[in-house]
Structure formats: structure tokens, C-alpha cells
Amino acid sequence: MTNGDRIERLYRTGDLPDEELSALLVSLDQKEFEHLCERACEVREKVYGKEVYLRGLIEFSNYCRNDCYYCGIRKSNRLADRYRLAEDEIVACSDAGYELGFRTFVLQSGEDLSYTTADICRIVSRIRSRHPDCAVTLSIGEKSRSEYQAYYDAGAERYLLRQETSNPVHYRKLHPPGLSIENRKRCLYDLREIGYQVGCGIMVGTPGQTPEYIIEDLRFMQKLDPQMIGIGPFIHHKDTPFRNQPDGTLQDTLHLLAILRLMFPHILLPATTALGTIHPLGREMGIRAGANVVMPNLSPRGVRKKYLLYDGKICTGDEAAECRACMERRIAATGYKVVVSRGDYRA
Numbered sequence: 001m002t003n004g005d006r007i008e009r010l011y012r013t014g015d016l017p018d019e020e021l022s023a024l025l026v027s028l029d030q031k032e033f034e035h036l037c038e039r040a041c042e043v044r045e046k047v048y049g050k051e052v053y054l055r056g057l058i059e060f061s062n063y064c065r066n067d068c069y070y071c072g073i074r075k076s077n078r079l080a081d082r083y084r085l086a087e088d089e090i091v092a093c094s095d096a097g098y099e100l101g102f103r104t105f106v107l108q109s110g111e112d113l114s115y116t117t118a119d120i121c122r123i124v125s126r127i128r129s130r131h132p133d134c135a136v137t138l139s140i141g142e143k144s145r146s147e148y149q150a151y152y153d154a155g156a157e158r159y160l161l162r163q164e165t166s167n168p169v170h171y172r173k174l175h176p177p178g179l180s181i182e183n184r185k186r187c188l189y190d191l192r193e194i195g196y197q198v199g200c201g202i203m204v205g206t207p208g209q210t211p212e213y214i215i216e217d218l219r220f221m222q223k224l225d226p227q228m229i230g231i232g233p234f235i236h237h238k239d240t241p242f243r244n245q246p247d248g249t250l251q252d253t254l255h256l257l258a259i260l261r262l263m264f265p266h267i268l269l270p271a272t273t274a275l276g277t278i279h280p281l282g283r284e285m286g287i288r289a290g291a292n293v294v295m296p297n298l299s300p301r302g303v304r305k306k307y308l309l310y311d312g313k314i315c316t317g318d319e320a321a322e323c324r325a326c327m328e329r330r331i332a333a334t335g336y337k338v339v340v341s342r343g344d345y346r347a
């Protein structure tokens with residue numbers, strides 16, 4: 001089979017055998033890549049038209065009890081300048097975001113146990129009652145099923161938790177003992193069963209990642225059947241154990257985005273900040289490869305620079321309104337359009 005045949009088969013059937021997927025992942029020339037992107041855009045437009053959805057990201061705390069080797073806010077990074085937002089500040093971010101046309105708020109943080117389950121539930125329900133036409137997404141890590149249930153009952157309908165890698169050996173290379181892929185997967189299945197719209201995902205180009213591991217991830221995603229998949233390049237952070245590791249590449253990330261779109265035609269797929277960090281037009285290229293979500297930052301300007309997961313993170317100096325306007329211009333330049341909408345999954 002040629003790469004052209006593989007792309008056409010993936011386009012028609014949404015799947016390929018492992019060895020064909022592997023061939024597609026490792027060898028693609030520029031023309032073949034363009035063919036892949038054209039097909040990805042066609043599939044996306046059948047489901048979502050030209051619409052691109054906005055998520056307002058509120059990074060409310062950079063305290064974390066975990067020590068993931070790749071992450072700039074890991075607990076052992078003594079140089080991280082820690083902050084946590086008060087409940088009223090978080091709610092105020094959502095009010096400001098609402099005025100700017102956001103209809104989804106993503107509350108993200110390290111695993112900061114100083115916010116109790118009751119605190120998170122109160123924050124979620126305050127935002128939902130002030131803005132009933134908005135969705136709240138949580139991205140606050142691994143919790144017990146009963147905690148997930150409590151957030152859901154309080155009004156959180158979506159949850160983002162990347163598996164990072166589905167392979168247990170690779171997982172142990174990226175995380176210290178105590179964290180396991182088994183628990184990560186347990187969380188994802190609990191979230192699905194409770195009724196959340198679930199997002200999983202991986203970083204592209206993490207140390208030790210192989211095409212076989214990526215295929216394992218794709219197979220896991222097929223089983224989980226998520227509504228969102230977040231992928232972005234791994235980018236080193238100077239104060240982590242992975243400081244000397246090479247970053248993931250733009251091309252590999254775009255390539256995987258387009259394959260994901262063909263395998264999961266209905267998926268909500270962000271063009272991430274990390275993609276915009278490794279190339280100034282990375283997010284626009286992500287949209288052209290099949291992504292349909294962007295997540296501008298709504299965190300107060302004073303704390304943006306502190307939520308530094310990796311070196312060089314973009315958009316840390318702008319006001320929320322500037323980010324919003326900038327994103328609108330950038331998306332318009334791709335031929336797509338930002339819409340004021342919750343941007344729910346379309347089955």
C-alpha cells in the first residue's frame with residue numbers, strides 16, 4: 001500500500017491495521033501530508049462546518065502534589081513561583097470571559113489539595129448559576145470516583161485528563177513511582193461512566209516515545225471513545241529532569257492531529273498553546289490539519305507567567321481581551337470562524 005492508499009482508506013473507513021498506521025506515522029512527504037490534511041479538513045467540515053470553538057482557560061493554581069518529570073510546576077521545582085486564586089477571583093475570570101463571548105470555561109490546576117471537593121463544587125456551581133448558558137470543564141487531575149461524581153452533580157459536564165501515554169513502561173519513564181497508567185485509565189473510565197464529556201490525550205515527542213506507543217494510544221482512545229482529544233508537542237522546561245531532552249516537533253504534531261481527525265471524525269480537537277509555542281503559526285496550522293478548538297487564556301495577567309509548564313510558553317503577557325481578539329483574527333486567516341457557542345460534541 002502507498003501512503004496515498006493509506007490516507008484514502010483511513011478517510012473512507014476511519015481505521016487502518018497497526019502496520020499500515022505505523023507506516024503512515026513514520027514516512028510522509030510534503031505532498032502526502034497535504035493530502036492527509038485535505039481529507040482531515042473535509043471530514044471535520046462534514047461534522048462541524050467552518051466553526052471553531054473557544055474555551056476560556058482559567059489556570060487557577062500551580063501548586064501540585066505530583067512530580068511528573070516533564071512538568072514545570074512539578075512539586076520538586078523549588079524555583080516555581082507558586083500561586084493559587086481565591087474562589088472569587090476564579091468566578092471573576094469567568095464573568096470577564098463571558099463578556100468576551102466565551103461560553104465554555106476550563107478550570108485547570110496542578111493537583112492542589114488545598115481546594116476541597118466542596119470548594120471545587122461551589123466554584124463550579126457559582127459559575128454555572130451566573131452563566132447558565134455556559135459549560136464548565138475541569139482539568140484538575142486524578143480523583144476518586146465519588147469526587148468526580150460530586151463535581152458532576154455540581155454542574156461540571158466535561159473533564160480533561162490526558163493519559164500522556166497508554167504504555168505502562170513508557171508511563172514509568174515519564175512519571176515517578178506512585179503514579180500509574182492503571183489509575184489514570186480508571187479515572188478516565190469513571191468519568192465516562194458518570195456521564196462527562198471526556199478528553200484524553202498525549203504529548204507528542206516525549207522522551208522514549210515510539211510509533212508503537214502512539215499506536216497503543218490510538219487503540220486506547222478507540223476503546224475509551226472520548227469526546228475530546230488534546231495533543232501538543234512535549235516542550236522541555238529548564239528546571240525539570242527532562243531539561244536536556246529534545247522537544248516534540250511541529251510536523252509530528254500536525255501529522256497526528258490529521259490522523260486523529262480521520263480516525264475520530266466527531267472529536268473536539270484543540271490546536272494547543274504548546275503547538276503555538278513551537279511555531280508562531282502552529283495553532284493556525286493545527287486548524288488546517290483538522291483541529292477545531294482553541295483555548296485562549298483567561299487567567300489574570302499577573303499569574304500567567306507562573307503557570308509555566310514548559311519554556312517559552314506564549315500568551316503570558318496579554319490581557320484576556322487581547323487574546324480573544326488575536327485568536328479571532330488568527331482563525332479568520334485560516335478560512336474558519338470563531339463562534340460564540342458552548343461548542344458541544346456532535347455525535
Ligand code: SAM
Nearest residue numbers: 070071109110111139140141162234235309310
Ligand atoms: N493536573 C492536571 C492533570 O494532570 O491533568 C492538569 C494540569 S497538567 C499541567 C495539563 C497538561 O499539561 C498535562 O496533561 C500535560 O500533557 C501538559 N504538559 C505538562 N508539561 C508539559 C510539557 N513540558 N510540555 C508540553 N505539555 C506539558
Ligand code: FES
Nearest residue numbers: 064068071074110
Ligand atoms: Fe502536576 Fe504537572 S506535575 S500539573
